[in-house]
Amino acid sequence: MKPPPFEYHRPETLDEALAIMAEHGDQAMPLAGGQSLIPLLAMRLVRPGRIVDLSRVGELQQVSVAEGRVSIGAMARQRDIEHDPRMPGLVRVAVPHIGHFQIRNRGTVGGSLSHMDPAAEWPAIALALDAVMVAASVRGRRDITADAFMIGPQMTSLEPEELLVEVVLPMRTEGFGFAEVTRRGLGDFALAGAACQDKAVVVFGVGLRPQRLRVVEDFLNRGGGTRAEISAVAASEIQATDAIHTSSHYRRVVAAALVGAVIEESQARGGVA
Amino acid sequence: MTVNGSRWSGDVPARQTLCDFLRDELELTGTHVGCEQGACGACTILGDGEAVRSCLMLAVQADGMELTTIEGMGEPGNLSTLQAAFLRHRAFQCGFCTPGFLASAAEILGSGRRYSRRELRDMLSGNVCRCTGYEPIVEAVFECQR
Missing domain, CATH: 1.10.150.120 ([2Fe-2S]-binding domain)
Structure with a gap:
């Protein structure tokens, strides 16, 4: 068997899950949809003493809409979000890019955010929409801004005993844009990507975490320019790193071009940029 | 769980992946194991009617599920x-x-x-x-x- 031995917990309630996390702290890893964690276990890149399977915690699967905000439970599956007409426009266009449909059948919103792959779609969506991440532990709940939540590859600001329980997004149905470049069709990892909501502009898959392009946003706030001018500003701001399939130069150039494209797309969708 | 219409119950090691369980315990070797990281799709089976990667699930996660592997889809002389x-x-x-x-x-x-x-x-x-x-x-x- 490829995964290392671990104790398996399958709590039925959030309180039960939080109690296990509180007791075992950094020895315990939550298991959401498993689409990233199971390979990490199989490759023994992680060796947690305990796995806390959250699949039976019904309260984490809820999705609700109120007062212009959409609250997505951390264990909501990508599949359910993809087909939910209550979602913000950016979510609807970005989620079909997450893996293949077989992956979206199991993968979850909270799992993707907590895993924090720099090339993943959800961290970019969260950053572009100024999402609020709700973390819970036995000591209570706290809100974390998307920007403060994501630190780097597989690193978030969650404490060892905390679980991400909910993501809160503003309900925006206009003014969004999303694009990514992959090697092999819709389901592959992004070599570079860009997302925007009105004047909030994000690139992802280019560096150690998604990046808000504040200089580009200032440029747009001062009246903006042509698509080529926007891309030029983006190219000077994007912090790209080298990756296995791509050089930092390639990622910067492609992401900058995508920024121009998504802003044009958002304007065509009635955005205020 | 139910596998190809037959009920199965028992204990499994927590760390056993679903594809290994199907192949090694149930001897349903029609589920093929390729990359074991979700990329190749060779191990895809149906779980409650949905296509899932059996290499990206622990067997214990299939508790209560209805699984269909290639062995449950048809047989020689009676193909789907x-x-x-x-x-x-x-x-x-x-x-x-x-x-x-x-x-x-x-x-x-x-x-x-x-x-x-x-x-x-x-x-x-x-x-x-x-x-x-x-x-x-x-x-x-x-x-x-x-």
């Missing part, structure tokens, strides 16, 4: 419509990827929607075939939509 279409179109050569393709295609066809060849090509891109070039696979699934 989809299997017959794969055969007619020569949609396989070595056959390693075929059980996974059939599981993915089963969910696609189960939706009752009619997709274009272009859409099918995208939807089937979660399964890798190194022999056919995909054309006959897309044709076989497209034909079954009629």
